Structures are given as C-alpha cells and as structure tokens.
Amino acid sequence: MRMNSTKLYLAVIAMFAASALPSQVAAQHTQYKLIDMGTLGGPASYLTDPGNGPSFLVLSDSGVLVGRSDTSTFDPVIGDFRARAFRWDDGALTDLGAPAGAVFSQASGVNARGWISIGYSAGQIDPLTGGPIFRAALWINGQFIELPPLGDGLENNALYVNNGGQVVGFSSISQTPDPAGISFIGGAIHPFIWQHGVMRDLGTLGGPDALPNENCNNQRHNLVTGQSLLADFTVHPDSGSPTWHAFLWQDGKMIDLGTLGGTLLGVLQCANNGGQVAGTSSLTGDPMDPFGNIQAPNGNFIGHAFLWKNGAMQDLGTLGGVNSSATWINEAGDVVGEADLTGSEVNFLHHAFLWRSGKMIDLGALGSTSHAAAINSSGQVVGRSRLGDDPFSELQHAFLWGKGGPMVDLNTLIGPNSPLELYDGENINDAGWIAGRGLPPGCDNKDACGHAFLLIPCEPASGQDCSPITATQSDAALPRKSTTSALQERLAWSRTGAAIPLYWLRRS
DSSP, X not given: OOOOSSOOOOOOOOOOOOOOOOHXXXXXXXXXXXXXXXXXXXXXXXXXXXXXXXXXXXXXXTOOEEEEEXXXXXXXXXXXXXXXXXXXXXXXXXXXEXXXXXXXXXXXXXXXXXXXXXXXXXXXXXXXXXXXXXXXXXXXXXXXEEEOOSTTOSOEEEEEEOTTSOEEEXXXXXXXXXXXXXXXXXXXXXXXXXXXXXXXXXXXXXXXXXXXXOOXXXXXXXXXXXXXXXXXXXXXXXXXXXXXXXXXXXTTEEEEEEOBEEEEEOSOOXXXXXXXXXXEEEETTOOBOTTOOTTOSSTXXXXXXXXXXXXXXXXXXXXXEEEEEEEEEOTTOOEEEEEEETTHHHHOOEEEEEXXXXXXXXXXXXXXXXXXXXXXXXXXXXXXXEOSSOTTOOOEEEEEEOTTOOOXXXXXXXXXSOSOEEEEEEEEOTTOOEEEXXXXXXXXXXHHHOEEEEEEEEOGGXXXXXXXXXXXXXXXXXXXXXXXXXXXXXXXXXXXXXXXXXXXXXXX
C-alpha cells in the first residue's frame, strides 16, 4: 500500500464534543469499554491507509484487531513516519515488526485464524514510478512469508487473507510502462491469489489492468471481486478515465458484471459469502453532476449504488437526490453506504443508508450528513456523521445504528474521562465489537495524530469495569523473520476459504 508522498492533512477545525443524547435514548443501547490503541512512538495509529478505507476487514469475530502505527522515525524516502503493523488480541497490543530489511509495514486484513495480510517497503525506488517499492507478505504466528510479484514485476500488495489461507492482492506484471498509462506501480496491474507458496494471476477482462476489491464480508474460497479494463479501454472525453467493468472471479473464471449503463465504477466494492456483490457505478450516458457532489464515484459523474446477484445488477437508487455509493454488504444481502437527499444539487446533503429487502432506509444523521461504513449480521451499522448544519464541516463523530434506530453518537456510550473523541466507526464484528479512529486531546486531524480504537460491549450494572483504557503493549518479542520452508509446509493443510479487499491503496 503506497504511502502518501506527504501526510494527507485535512483542513480540520477544532473538534468539540456533541451534546449528549437524551438519557432515555442512550439507555436503550449497550455501553462500551473503550480501548485506545495509542501509537508505537509516533503521532498516529491507523486501521488502513490512512484510515480511510472502511471496507477492509481488520476486526475478526474473535476480537483480533490489526492496523499500523507510526514510530518516532521520519523516513524521507517513503515521505512519512516509519510505521509498523500491529495486532491487538486478548488485551495486548503487539508490534509485529516487518520482514528483514523493511522500513515500513502495515496490516490490511485478518482472518479467523489470526493470520494477517501485510504490505511493506524496504525503501528501494521503483524506476518506473520514482517512488518506493512496496511488497506483499503474510504474517503467521510471528513469521513473515514474503510474496513475490507476478511475472517480472517489481511491486505488489496483499489486501487480505481469507479463512482458508488464500491471500488476495494485486501486482505489477512487468517492468515496462502500463499500456493504459494509469498504473500507480509502474507496469500493468493484475489481481492475484497466493496459496501454498504459489502465486496465481487472475487476469483481466481483456484490458491491461484489473484490480481486486475490499474484503468486507467474503471469506469464500476462490471468490474475488474487482474491476477491470476491457479490451477496448477507450478514454472517456470528460473524465479522462478508461472504461472499467466490475468482475467476479470464481473458481478460475472471471465474469464481467457490467455496469449500470455507464463506463465508470467506484472503487468501493465487496462481496458476501453468497457471491452477492455491492458497489457503485455511473449511469447510462455517464451523466455529469454539475454541482460536483463529493460522493460521485469518479470525478463529477453521477453514480448509484448497486447490488449484483443471480446474474443481474440492480440499481439501489438514492434518498431522493443525485448520487449514492455502497460500502459494505452482510451475509443477508443488506447493503450500507451513503445517498443524496432531495435537493442535494443545492444543499449537498447525504445520509447513511441501509438497503434491505428492496427498500433504501434513511439512517438519519447526528447533524448535517452521515456515511455508513459497515454492517454486521445483526444489522448493526457503524460510520461517521458531521455535527451541526454545515455539510462540509470536519466536525464528525462515530455513530451506531441498530434496532430500527435512531442513530446514536458512540461518544455517549462510553465511560467518562475518555482519552479519545470518537471520530469514525469503520468495522463492527458479529459480537458487536467496534473499531474506528479517534482524536486524543489537542489533536484536530485524525490522519495526522488520530488513534485507532476498539469498543467492547460492557455491562456496568453487572459489575464490569467499563472505564476507558489505553492498550497495553506486549513485552513478548515475537519472531520477526522471513518464513522458512518448514512454515510453508505447515500451510499445506489449508484447503478452504476466500475473500477480497480494495481501496486505491497507492496515492500520488
């Protein structure tokens, strides 16, 4: 996963605490114990890069949380603080280190066994991009398995590992420039599956490039979603972007899922174990959004959320406005995301939505706008919502929606004296645990100084201590070396599973 050349600093004004909900509303919800993940010596910790890709599954149902944390060392080659992947489990936060010689590592996903997909960099420069080379690895029980690129490519990245031990990611396939001219890793990009030490190129829909998508809820073996260029990857005259179609790769075959009539797809797509796919597509004729609403899937094009199942792509519509986008799908086929309200062409208002049984439900907002990031099997939804009336304000709080609503500010469901102001919710597992990002005192920018957090349901009435705490860093030194052939052999028993994740992991 490519780091920004410089840290992405948002123009954020000082955060303030939102007014507490009426006691009778808050009392209807579970209370939570807050665990602040802190950092490994640097200014910030993250769940993804830099905490903006909610469709990454970084919190397992067993309660293992993974991410990355800054150290105190700034590296001019990667343009950021050197970071290390971390793992929180059973009360302890562990620095996973990095493969031998690496200066940066981050976790992008975790499976039910606690195996972790890793991206890392040793600081060498890619001659095609002029930036640092990033590579993929798999962490298992203290050891790193380094995954080679496809063909003679220089770079790759592991996006997630499914429950059967398959690693899904993308790779450059050569050291020659991408024919489409869009690659962020130099050569043309193909998705891959790695298993038992073997890299498998999943190919494309005929064009030079294809990318896999995020793993929000899919753990099936040999099931991957993404988007691909077609053989005729004509550049759209308005966007400057070539034509992309969604794909579903299953058991050796890549299926073209098409679009909602347009040529452009949003990058947030994922599948569930039933092979249903949620995503975003532009519409027939690629109509332009003249007001440039921020949730358009590509540039200023109008886009709608879709659900693909049983061979057909369904337009999920909007909440009366112009655009909508999908971010997560659960096993029941419930889809969440955000959608414009009536009048959005003028007021730019959008709300989190839940699409269920053919109906888009408005989840409301804590203030002006809201965005749903994830939903679990119980129908609990987490995300973020702007406070106040300004639809462009950076004053946001994490929310929880469940039991038919209303939306609740997660800051009202944690104990007093919190070390963090909860800014956004990104993952919720089937046990109801919630992972997200928060702001420590004096921090007004989650990407510059925010901390990852975990919320665990807590019952003070039963005598449980629900006081917020900072994670305890483990003193246990785990082995941090590249895998041996013996470890490769121990993987041979794994024969099931699958998954997927994508975010445009590399940025300029």
